[in-house]
Amino acid sequence: MGVATVQDIRAAIERGEWRKPTSGLAAGYTQANVVILPKQYAFDFLLFCGRNDRPCPVIDVCEAGVTAPPIAGPSADIRTQIPRYRIYRHGELERESEHIRDLYTADMVTFLLGCSFTFEQDLLDSGVPVRHIELDRNVPMYITNRECRPAGIFSGPMVVSMRPIPAALVAKATAITARYRRAHGAPIHVGDPAALGIKDLQRVDFGDAPEIRAGEAPVFWACGVTPQMALQRAKPDLVITHAPGYMFITDIRDKDLAEA
């Protein structure tokens, strides 16, 4: 689908012609994490995101019952255009699904949150190596000793992703990612993992263990798993998300997300 438009790709997903992870699809367009909640929880969740905007950067919100994200996909349908959904009841995964037509009532509110996929491409294009992509692994992620600012029913620890960066390129990696405020932004920590409560970088909480080479510093960014942990802790009666890796492809170009 090299020359397909974003709209074409989303239509193909809707028709069931693409049921794989979205990594590499629609290159240059921002992919988003998806959280869908009943309206009664929407204020608390939006406030949680606002108070913790490094791990939870809001790209767009669909008001209750609205199926097209007004900024990120005015022609999209959030009920059918994600390749795989996860449905949670009271904090427990109930099932996965290929659409949510039946569940997306007039009471449901959709949140699209930024993802570090966006800045990783810019890092690569700028000559900053991204190890887990080189090795075709998942990024290593860790639960830290930093608590998010709670909001209403939502609370939890900040989760970070880690990328080993050659010492001389840390400043460049910082400058590049700082421009992507809606995709986690600048690193929250550089260096000693113990300061974040991480005892051993090889013992990841999510993703794959890292390979850190001589002369590289561990660089930590806030991670989109953070809101997932807050959702699991809060246990709303219903939460719908994308399945990990099966993201919503927006109309927003990565380069337009910079400084947005």
Next chain:
Amino acid sequence: MGVATVQDIRAAIERGEWRKPTSGLAAGYTQANVVILPKQYAFDFLLFCGRNDRPCPVIDVCEAGVTAPPIAGPSADIRTQIPRYRIYRHGELERESEHIRDLYTADMVTFLLGCSFTFEQDLLDSGVPVRHIELDRNVPMYITNRECRPAGIFSGPMVVSMRPIPAALVAKATAITARYRRAHGAPIHVGDPAALGIKDLQRVDFGDAPEIRAGEAPVFWACGVTPQMALQRAKPDLVITHAPGYMFITDIRDKDLAEA
């Protein structure tokens, strides 16, 4: 009250010892615009602010019934520590008041929004003249032809403030204010007022007419009157705000608001 703490100043306001505008009080500490609404409107208003974060930068939110802003004033009381409140019913000003103890029920949500007072001090400290301060006037403000992104019941035009800046200092003024994302950030427009639908800079919509000197460009920033216009248009049954100029003084230092 030169050596008084922020807490002392707010306590003096609560005791009725300060009923004047807050300009110049607690120098170096961020002052905030205040909007207080019943919870039924809180999600829409928070979303409106998020979608229009240049005119409506959120500094802090008190969840329903909470009287102390958790980030901006954990020891403050939002019901008594603003020198003058305004109470609106269905979009109309009903009265002003020196406290809102009776009105601030468990259903009320408080929003604190950033204010350009914050960056004006940095401009002055950096050698960028701020004309309306030099002349002891109010800043000139204009209703533009740019519509805010609507959210739920809230919509309206963007209002801007204008400061004439010597051409050689426009870049410096931009760089300084860009750091204060929670105080309106960088200019949204430099130069020709007609592009914003402003026909005559001398005919202000709010504030005082400007004095523009040879070699100066008009520079426009998003303005905190924007959410007030959206509130008046939406006509919620109850809205409480600070009276213009009678702001909430936060615990946050202006310099800490930069890059926040």
